[in-house]
Amino acid sequence: MKGSFIFSLFFLFLILGAANSQVADSCNSPLSLQSPLPFDTTTLQCVPVWSSQSFILRYQQASPNVWNFVLSAPNTNAYIGIGFSPNGKMVGSSAIVGWVESDTTSVMKRYFLGAQSPDQVMVNQGNLQVGNSSMILQSNQIYMAFQLIVNTPEQRLIYSVGQKGRLPSSPNFVLSQHRDQISTLMNYATGQFQNENPDAGLKRSHGILNMLGWGILMPIGAMVARYMRQWDPIWFYSHSSIQSCGFILGVAGVICGLVLEDRLQANVNKHKGLGIFILALGCLQVIAFLARPDKESKVRKYWNWYHYSVGRILIFLAAVNVFYGIHLGNAGAGWNAGFAVVLVTLFIVGVILELRVWMRK
Structure with missing residues (x-):
């Protein structure tokens, strides 16, 4: 009986193997x-x-x-x-x-x-x-x-x-x-x-520049402005430097994306439109920085509201567009996982620092 059962299993495996080969x-x-x-x-x-x-x-x-x-x-x-x-x-x-x-x-x-x-x-x-x-x-x-x-x-x-x-x-x-x-x-x-994939390097540069500029440096710069106010004026120069680097890298990433779209003749209108909108928000932040009123000015608090709101919208849309770009580019789970780990790490650090701020208050 046992031998017949083993023979039946062996015969079944042969049939399945033949089916798979077909x-x-x-x-x-x-x-x-x-x-x-x-x-x-x-x-x-x-x-x-x-x-x-x-x-x-x-x-x-x-x-x-x-x-x-x-x-x-x-x-x-x-x-x-x-x-x-x-x-x-x-x-x-x-x-x-x-x-x-x-x-x-x-x-x-x-x-x-x-x-x-x-x-x-x-x-x-x-x-x-x-x-x-x-x-x-x-x-x-x-x-x-x-x-x-x-x-x-x-x-x-x-x-x-x-x-x-x-x-x-x-x-x-x-x-x-x-x-x-x-x-x-x-x-x-x-x-x-x-x-033939002559644009692989340009594609990778587009992703890395946008991920690093809009998706990573911008949130770090915002956290510096939020949680390092006690170290004045170091926080201001650090915030300005980090955001400037992020903006420059982001602009370079957008330019790479426009060139890549032209070369590949790809239909990425949503990704492109969202990227241009993020770039416009970044340009508005630069203009706001150059035209910021004095601390004693009555409109300074409204400027702060505008600056914080636009910055938060930019950071959120940038994260969404980076994930969307990874999806469009078929970059794989590694890119998604890597960027997600960075964002989760920044979020955890932000929560810890926010708790410290509220405990001081």
């Missing part, structure tokens, strides 16, 4: 599809072009002006796309996009990415001349097969995956903003490719 596509095994494709697939070259999203590209030059492609990816209730770009950017590229409807109907469309706005992403447009094509859903894996009538395809290929549950719908088939994308440079002769 779900996952890999370049280590030959392409085996239940439905035939419109061209021969036995000699296709296989490249795992996007490991994090399990994108696999198979291709072959079938004749001097015909290229066969098969792009496979897991079906996550989102569209998948491959774009052929002259410069490695989304805007100006032509793409093949496919998805599976809720009734398992497969859809594949051509798009021209004319600009960031949805009305400029035009269906059945672009400079791709497509020959035979078909799309297969097998073992929850999408296989998008198509032929390009071209002497040599563009080497800069862009892959994208859409938002889950937001599939293009008829009759316009408007594409929602992609959830993630990657740009690669492909060598068709060797099958080697490299990820």
Whole structure:
């Protein structure tokens, strides 16, 4: 009885392993599809072009002006796309996009990415001349097969995956903003490719400068003004210096963000608008500092109310926008955790110092 039970478990594990091997596509095994494709697939070259999203590209030059492609990816209730770009950017590229409807109907469309706005992403447009094509859903894996009538395809290929549950719908088939994308440079002769991310340094600088300037130094400067009044005039010069450094770093971060938006052609209007509003509040604080009335002036208390209120709004919005920027940039949980730890630490220190102030009173 015990031996039969162990054998049954072993047999069950074998079945589960076989099922999992059917779900996952890999370049280590030959392409085996239940439905035939419109061209021969036995000699296709296989490249795992996007490991994090399990994108696999198979291709072959079938004749001097015909290229066969098969792009496979897991079906996550989102569209998948491959774009052929002259410069490695989304805007100006032509793409093949496919998805599976809720009734398992497969859809594949051509798009021209004319600009960031949805009305400029035009269906059945672009400079791709497509020959035979078909799309297969097998073992929850999408296989998008198509032929390009071209002497040599563009080497800069862009892959994208859409938002889950937001599939293009008829009759316009408007594409929602992609959830993630990657740009690669492909060598068709060797099958080697490299990820193209020339703006990674600028992206990192944008995040660090804004996080440090608006998100960290500004709260520290406000705490200095609140809790170091007994050390006059050290608190004033410390407060002014810290806030000035934070403002300068924040301005540099905003400039990096504007340049980054132009290069990536990204649709980040909310993040951009909030960042510009924060910059405007920072500029108002600088103007208020330069135009502050004397301590003996009757309007000094109103100036204090204004200065404190604008500063607190700026700090709160800056923290929100930093977290939002981390989300948009897909920077990962490490950035969120690191910034959250800094904010929690500042909050705890602020609570302790606030209690000391009230105990003195």
